[in-house]
Amino acid sequence: MVASPYDPEVHYARKQSTIWIGYKVHLTETCDEGGPHLITHVETTPAPVVDRDALNTIHDGLKAKGLLPDTHLADAGYVAADQLVASRKKGVTLLGPAPKDYQWQARSGEGFTVQDFLLDWEREVATCPAGHQSKSWGPDYHQGRTASKVRFSTTDCRPCPLKPQCTRSGRRLLTLRPREEHETLEAARQREEQLAFSKEYRQRAGIEGTISAGVRALHLRRSRYIGLAKTHLQHVLTAAAMNLIRLGASFAGTPLARTRQSAFTRLMMAPIPA
Structure with a gap:
C-alpha cells in the first residue's frame, strides 16, 4: 500500500522497536588489517524487504566489481539456510549467527x-x-x-x-x-560454538561504527530526494564521502579508533589492585 502521497515508492517497515516509512540501506565494507576500512558496495531496497532477500543482489554487485570476498561477515538477519548454500556456491563463506531452533x-x-x-x-x-x-x-x-x-x-x-x-x-x-540446506545449517550452528568463530566475527563490529557515523555525521537516514533511484544515489555519495574521510585519515597516519566504552564498563573491566 502507498504510505506517502509524495513518494509512492516508500513503504512502512518495522524492525524491533524502530518504525519508519522509507527505504533500507545495506553497506558492505572491508575489514582487513593494516589499511582503511572502505565501503565497497551500497544497496538500497524498499523498507519491507528483509535483509536475507537482499544478500544475493549484494553478492552479485560485489562480483561484478571484482570485490566478492572469501568470507562475508553478516548480521543474523542475512543468515539463513538457503543463503548459506547460495553463498557457498558463489565461493563465499557467509559468517554470522545461524538461525536458532525455537521449538x-x-x-x-x-x-x-x-x-x-x-x-x-x-x-x-x-x-x-x-x-x-x-x-x-x-x-x-x-x-x-x-x-x-x-x-x-x-x-x-x-x-x-x-x-x-x-x-x-x-x-x-x-x-x-x-x-543440502539442512546439513549446511547444522554445520554453521556447530561452527558458531567454536572459539575461532567469536574471534573472527568480532571484526563485524566495524560496520556498526560505519552506520553510526553515517547516521550521526552524514544524515544517512534522512533522504533529500524522492524515489528509490535518487535515494540510492544519495546513499552512494554518502558512502563515497565516508571513504574519502577514511582515506584522508589513513594518509595522515591516524589510527583506527577503538570502540567506545561507558565509564561503568571501563570501571568493571579495570584490573583489581593487589
Whole structure:
C-alpha cells in the first residue's frame, strides 16, 4: 500500500522497536588489517524487504566489481539456510549467527530435537531416539520454502516412555529443509560454538561504527530526494564521502579508533589492585 502521497515508492517497515516509512540501506565494507576500512558496495531496497532477500543482489554487485570476498561477515538477519548454500556456491563463506531452533524441545534443553533423529536421506526414513522409524516422508511447503514432512506413527509414539521429551501431540512430526540446506545449517550452528568463530566475527563490529557515523555525521537516514533511484544515489555519495574521510585519515597516519566504552564498563573491566 502507498504510505506517502509524495513518494509512492516508500513503504512502512518495522524492525524491533524502530518504525519508519522509507527505504533500507545495506553497506558492505572491508575489514582487513593494516589499511582503511572502505565501503565497497551500497544497496538500497524498499523498507519491507528483509535483509536475507537482499544478500544475493549484494553478492552479485560485489562480483561484478571484482570485490566478492572469501568470507562475508553478516548480521543474523542475512543468515539463513538457503543463503548459506547460495553463498557457498558463489565461493563465499557467509559468517554470522545461524538461525536458532525455537521449538520447545530445543528451548527446554531436555527435549529431542531434529539432531537427535537419525536421517536416512536416500531411503527417506527417520529413526527416533527410541528406535522407531517414520511412517511417511513427503514433500511440503513451509513458510514459503520447499520442505519435507516426516511423520511417525501414533502406535509407536503414544505408548513410548520417551514421549514427554519428544512431543506433546499424539505423534512426532519433523519438518526438514532440503538436505543440502539442512546439513549446511547444522554445520554453521556447530561452527558458531567454536572459539575461532567469536574471534573472527568480532571484526563485524566495524560496520556498526560505519552506520553510526553515517547516521550521526552524514544524515544517512534522512533522504533529500524522492524515489528509490535518487535515494540510492544519495546513499552512494554518502558512502563515497565516508571513504574519502577514511582515506584522508589513513594518509595522515591516524589510527583506527577503538570502540567506545561507558565509564561503568571501563570501571568493571579495570584490573583489581593487589
